Amino acid sequence: MxxxxxxxxxxxxxALIGVVLIQRSEGGGLGIGSSQGMGAFMSGRGTANLLTRTTAVLATAFMLLSLALAMLNKGAVSGANHDILAAxxxxxxxxxxxxxxxxxxxASQP
Incomplete structure (x- = not known):
């Protein structure tokens, strides 16, 4: 599991790293999400909305997976079997x- x-x-x-790098930033980023959009498929605004939503979904999945992995490995410490949160x-x-x-x-002698 x-x-x-x-x-x-x-x-x-x-995927999250890739989507963040594709987005157009004020500094330009990789510039793939430019005003041209995704070819003739979407407008520039539509591309930005799609990339923003994709980033939000991937960030949520990243956090949930991180929490799930932390809960599964809560007591698994190398060499010891203890929980750091336990008293x-x-x-x-x-x-x-x-x-x-x-x-x-x-006694002193006389």
């Missing part, structure tokens, strides 16, 4: 050793 979600996440990520176990305290009794002072 995790492998399928990871592959799907990778595909959504690559830490109580710390066992050991009592300090008792101080040895003081030795009486040696």
């Amino acid at each position: 995790t492998t399928v979600l990871l592959i799907l996440h990778l595909l959504v990520t690559m 830490p176990p109580p710390v066992a305290t050991t009592p300090a050793p008792a101080a040895p009794p003081a030795a009486p002072a040696p």
